[in-house]
Amino acid sequence: LSLWARLVMFLSIYLVVLLYICVGDSPRYGRLCAARASCKHGCISDHFPQLLCQQLNDTLVDRIEYGGNVYESIFEYIPPDGDRSTFDQCASLVPTEDAAAVERLETGRVPRTQVCFPRCRKSLEGSLLTDPLYPISSDTRPLEGTDDCSNPDALLCVVPPDTCEKASFLQEWGVTDSDFDGDGYNDLVFSWPVILLAIVWHLPVQFLLDTLIIYTGTVKVESIQDVAASVKKCGLQYLAILSFVTLVFLVGIKMFQLYTYGRPQMLWVSFFATVWVDQVRNLLVQTVLWFVLLRRCGQVPVGNEASMFDLGEEDDAKSPVEMFRYVILLVTDSKVFERFIYSLVGLYALFILVQMALAGSANEPGYLTDEWELILEDIDTVFLIVFTIEIVLRLISDGIDYLRDVWNLFDATVVLVSLGFKFYASGGRSLAMFRLLRLFRLVSAIRKAGGGSSRKAKSGAGIQFSSPVERVLEIFKDIREIKGLPVAMRDNIDWCVDIIASNRLYAISVDTDKSKQWEGFPETEVNEWIRLATDGSTEGAVRDNDLETFLLGNRRRTAADANNQVVNTMIEVIAAHGVDSHDVTSNGGTKKDRKDRHDVSEAPPAQSPLKLLGAPSGSAEAFPIRLLDELSETISDWDFNFFQFEERLPRGLLPVVTMKSAVAYDLFAIFDVPTPAFRDFMLKIEEGYNDAAYHNASHAADVVQAMHVLMQWINSKPQQVINGQDIFAGVLAAAAHDYEHPGFSNQFLTRTKHPMALRYNDSMVLENHHISSTFFVLLNMKQDPMQNLTEDQFKQIRRMMIRMVLATDIANHFTELSLLKTKMNSKDFPAKGQDKQLLMNMLLHAADVSNSARPFETFMKWVPRVMEEMFRQGDVERLRQIPISMYHDRLHPNTMRCQGSFMDVIALPLWTVLGQIMPEVRENVLPHLNENREYYSQQEDEFKRQTGEGDSSGKDDGRGRRSSKGASQNWVRKSLRFKRASKKT
Numbered sequence: 001l002s003l004w005a006r007l008v009m010f011l012s013i014y015l016v017v018l019l020y021i022c023v024g025d026s027p028r029y030g031r032l033c034a035a036r037a038s039c040k041h042g043c044i045s046d047h048f049p050q051l052l053c054q055q056l057n058d059t060l061v062d063r064i065e066y067g068g069n070v071y072e073s074i075f076e077y078i079p080p081d082g083d084r085s086t087f088d089q090c091a092s093l094v095p096t097e098d099a100a101a102v103e104r105l106e107t108g109r110v111p112r113t114q115v116c117f118p119r120c121r122k123s124l125e126g127s128l129l130t131d132p133l134y135p136i137s138s139d140t141r142p143l144e145g146t147d148d149c150s151n152p153d154a155l156l157c158v159v160p161p162d163t164c165e166k167a168s169f170l171q172e173w174g175v176t177d178s179d180f181d182g183d184g185y186n187d188l189v190f191s192w193p194v195i196l197l198a199i200v201w202h203l204p205v206q207f208l209l210d211t212l213i214i215y216t217g218t219v220k221v222e223s224i225q226d227v228a229a230s231v232k233k234c235g236l237q238y239l240a241i242l243s244f245v246t247l248v249f250l251v252g253i254k255m256f257q258l259y260t261y262g263r264p265q266m267l268w269v270s271f272f273a274t275v276w277v278d279q280v281r282n283l284l285v286q287t288v289l290w291f292v293l294l295r296r297c298g299q300v301p302v303g304n305e306a307s308m309f310d311l312g313e314e315d316d317a318k319s320p321v322e323m324f325r326y327v328i329l330l331v332t333d334s335k336v337f338e339r340f341i342y343s344l345v346g347l348y349a350l351f352i353l354v355q356m357a358l359a360g361s362a363n364e365p366g367y368l369t370d371e372w373e374l375i376l377e378d379i380d381t382v383f384l385i386v387f388t389i390e391i392v393l394r395l396i397s398d399g400i401d402y403l404r405d406v407w408n409l410f411d412a413t414v415v416l417v418s419l420g421f422k423f424y425a426s427g428g429r430s431l432a433m434f435r436l437l438r439l440f441r442l443v444s445a446i447r448k449a450g451g452g453s454s455r456k457a458k459s460g461a462g463i464q465f466s467s468p469v470e471r472v473l474e475i476f477k478d479i480r481e482i483k484g485l486p487v488a489m490r491d492n493i494d495w496c497v498d499i500i501a502s503n504r505l506y507a508i509s510v511d512t513d514k515s516k517q518w519e520g521f522p523e524t525e526v527n528e529w530i531r532l533a534t535d536g537s538t539e540g541a542v543r544d545n546d547l548e549t550f551l552l553g554n555r556r557r558t559a560a561d562a563n564n565q566v567v568n569t570m571i572e573v574i575a576a577h578g579v580d581s582h583d584v585t586s587n588g589g590t591k592k593d594r595k596d597r598h599d600v601s602e603a604p605p606a607q608s609p610l611k612l613l614g615a616p617s618g619s620a621e622a623f624p625i626r627l628l629d630e631l632s633e634t635i636s637d638w639d640f641n642f643f644q645f646e647e648r649l650p651r652g653l654l655p656v657v658t659m660k661s662a663v664a665y666d667l668f669a670i671f672d673v674p675t676p677a678f679r680d681f682m683l684k685i686e687e688g689y690n691d692a693a694y695h696n697a698s699h700a701a702d703v704v705q706a707m708h709v710l711m712q713w714i715n716s717k718p719q720q721v722i723n724g725q726d727i728f729a730g731v732l733a734a735a736a737h738d739y740e741h742p743g744f745s746n747q748f749l750t751r752t753k754h755p756m757a758l759r760y761n762d763s764m765v766l767e768n769h770h771i772s773s774t775f776f777v778l779l780n781m782k783q784d785p786m787q788n789l790t791e792d793q794f795k796q797i798r799r800m801m802i803r804m805v806l807a808t809d810i811a812n813h814f815t816e817l818s819l820l821k822t823k824m825n826s827k828d829f830p831a832k833g834q835d836k837q838l839l840m841n842m843l844l845h846a847a848d849v850s851n852s853a854r855p856f857e858t859f860m861k862w863v864p865r866v867m868e869e870m871f872r873q874g875d876v877e878r879l880r881q882i883p884i885s886m887y888h889d890r891l892h893p894n895t896m897r898c899q900g901s902f903m904d905v906i907a908l909p910l911w912t913v914l915g916q917i918m919p920e921v922r923e924n925v926l927p928h929l930n931e932n933r934e935y936y937s938q939q940e941d942e943f944k945r946q947t948g949e950g951d952s953s954g955k956d957d958g959r960g961r962r963s964s965k966g967a968s969q970n971w972v973r974k975s976l977r978f979k980r981a982s983k984k985t
Contacts, residue, residue: 009209012247014274017201019254021194022267024167025111030261032113033164035093039115039157042086043077052078055159064117064156065138066095067102067110073159077116078151090116090155095133102133105168112165116157117141120149166263169194190270198274199281211324212240329397333490341390348383355380377422384419391415469822473497501826628656635660638709638924639855642702654689654701655682658735661708665727671793677783684777685736692743693869694862700735706847707734713920714843721830725793726840729800733844736774737805741766744873746809751882764809771805800837807841808848813906816841821913839917846914852899852907853929867895896943900936903929 043053053075056062063072079087093115096102102110110133121134121141141156142148169191216236221229258264331337355376358367391412394402403409480493499505627648634640635657645653659678662668668675689697707730714721722730742749742756746765749757760768775798778784786794807816820842823829830839851862867887874888887898911929915921 006210006213009244009247010206011275012244012251013205013209014198014202014278015271016247016250016254017198017205018194018267018271018274019251019258021198021201022167022270023254023258023262026167026262027257027260029111029113029165029167032115035090035115036158036162037160038086039077039090039093039155040075040160042090043075043157046080046083046086047078052076056156061141061156063138064141065135066114066117067104067133068108069110069112069114071114071117071158071162073162074117074156075159076119077155077157079153087155090157094118094155106170112163114158116155119154119156120144120152164261166261172266188265188269190266190273194270195274195277198270199278202278209240209243212236212243216240325396328393332393332397344383344386348387351379351383381419381422384415384422387415388419469500469818473500473822473825476500498826501822501824501829628660631656631660635705636664636709636712638706638920638928639858640705640709642698642705642858643861646698646701651686651697652683654686654697654704654735655679657701657704658682658731661704661731662728664708664712665724665731667724667728667731670724671728671786672788673785674783674787677781677785677787680783681778681781681785682735684781685739685774688740688773688777689738690740690742692741693872694865695738695741695743695869699865700738703737703844703847703850704731704734706850707731707844710843710847710914710918713918714839716918716920722836722840725796726800726836729797729804730840730844732774732797733771733801733804734847736801737770737808737844737848738766739770739774739777741770743869744876745885746811747885748873748877752880764806764811767806767809771802774801774805800840803837804841804844808845810906813845813910816845817910817913824913824916842910842914846910849907849910850925852903852932853911853925855928856931856935859928859932863895863899867893867898870898896936896940900933900940903933903936908933 040053047053055073055075062074063070064074065071077087077090094117095110095114104110119141120143121139122144144152170193172189172191216233216239219229219233219236221233224230258267359373394408403412476493476497480490627645631645649656659675659682662673662678667673668678686697686700689695689700711722711727711730746757748754749765750762754765756769757765778786786797789797806812816838820838823835823838826835829835851859851866853859854862870885870888871890871893874884874890877884877888887894907929911921911925915926
């Protein structure tokens, strides 16, 4: 049925197009000739009962020849004595005597639509003697002013049955009735121009209607609740029905006009001839396309053509627009098209040079006549039109990427401006400047033919890191740019790049033959077994952003209360553990007893929050509020001065910063987190941090603040990247990422066969212990801070926290960074759940190593802590008589090289990649990182100038500044004696 419907539509379109062409001006001619009947009827009415309006026969004036037409049936219309309205109307239809103002057909003849003529011809002095409209030899009308012209005001009008003009065409072929004494209009003829014009008009109309019908069929309505798809489907169906009804309506109107005024015989002969010619044309075009596109002008053997146009199973659902672009891509990527364009560009360059050589200048005349200049301008216009078509085809196939190349943009601009100037300028002449610019098409063509094969060297100085997968992707991209590559192969390459970039190379997919499935073994069970046999944690987030927004909207009324409760809790923590500037003693201690500062139960009772809120700003009781206000103002800034708060809040800073970050995202309101339970949990986490020089609670609080800033930046894009569950997991992971860190590296624990290393099989020992111990504390709290989360929410947050903390192992740095760079090449990064997990991993890893990317003053305060922890491990390694790790030797410190190499190898590559995702990193982080790196470069250069070129592994003071060898050795001896005494104790 659909095939028959399309056939009817195909024939209807041809019928409408031919009706519009064949009817032509016939209705206009018919309406002009209709005035003949009005004049005849008026003459009879004006002279009734006298019979003065009979056809003139056997008289001196029985025929009139005008404009190549002979009117043999005429009657005389004498002016009446009474009402002359009808006579005056007929007199107004007398044709003009100005030959230049008369409409003429292609044959030079005037259309046969005249109604009346003057009764007498003008005298010899009149212009009628030289007027070709009235031939002198055949004009038998009496001369004006003679006795024969007894009534000069009378009219000679055409009898109504006389033949009227109908639309005619050049090169009409066939049998006409004029061959059998007819009027020449009831003929069985067709015209080749009419057939070609009908085919040209039919193709775009047929394409649009086919596109509408095919696209309507591709719209699927899965359920009645899918309102958008239903409205779209119904709208397209109504549009298709309206198009068909419009075709039928147009056929009816034009058919009536044709049978009333036109030549119906010519229509049907032209209709069958056009359909036959179109089928021949279709056969020839398909043969050419098959030979040129599929067989590559004979290069592909017969029988292998299908592989050149294999769309694959996934391409069956391509829209008509995609299919059209697919075909254009086949044409533009073919070698035949490229060779044709290059040859045309070469000819055009030669043509421009010849034209410029023969053309004259302002001072000297040229060698060309005006006629030849116009011919050359027409040839130049044809070249420009062909080049414009080429640019349009490349824009359709390559999209906006075609114009991103500077040469392509310049080329297209010159061609389009030249073509526009031709039509705008008078006479169609183009400026010599545009001719010269169009020579650059030859340069562009040579560049395209020879360019693209050389690989660009990576820009930038310093160390460059790359992985094999990046090299594989680059090779795929180079292969894809090869001209003449089949589009099917190009699509396969795109699929391979997407699979590798999204890290789905080893993903398992289930393809089942439904015809061979037996009852009781559905496909869902197969997928469940696959999930159990693989990594079952690849599920996406339980709640998406829309659901969280809905839940947050419902809890807006409780969010303010929850946040106020969190603020009061933070005030209690600060009041219990904080140190106001007035409380600092002269020797650096405090008036508070810090022996049991981690024990909340034994902490001094805090003042009432209401009392604190009402306290004067200068009082001691207002210290927590002042500190909290300062923290609120700066916690979202990358230039956060951590040490300013550490001095005033030596304990309790980690819980306060963590709760402050959670309040910024309304996490307490969204997940209904009990504030006291969360406070107790964070105090336990802070208590679990050891007094290591670097990996302590202060470092954890600094990482929480950095993670808070990074998560705000990643969600500053127009489309939200991470949701509430991701943020909650990120805050908790940052707070606990180094929980119970002993101050030694994984390598040290593995070499010394530490029980912790034995427990976790030497694999990410510290990271496994951090996250495992954190959840052990969480699940043993008196009140679970996550008690109101659903099982799926807790499972998702726990899974994400585990992966984030494990990713902080420096041994995973290059693997995770390479994977991130690879996934950034995928089309929809970071929409998938695995992509968001990787992104959160790298955000926490970046926050963990963010010290070198902080402002210089802050960074220089972190460096001694980092080096001191490394030196302490080196001291133990020396006592155990095992090889001292690099940069861990207190006797041979090299802070400059340690920090510089860390920034070159770890920090700079990581933050550079993150800068491609977040513009804020490029603006706020990389400048600090480059400044800090430049400082150590200058320090090392200065040391080499002072000591001479050589090894820069001398002693320094832990900040990268050099110290004397004797002072360093003396300090080390004291340290070793202290270590031995501690060991004996």
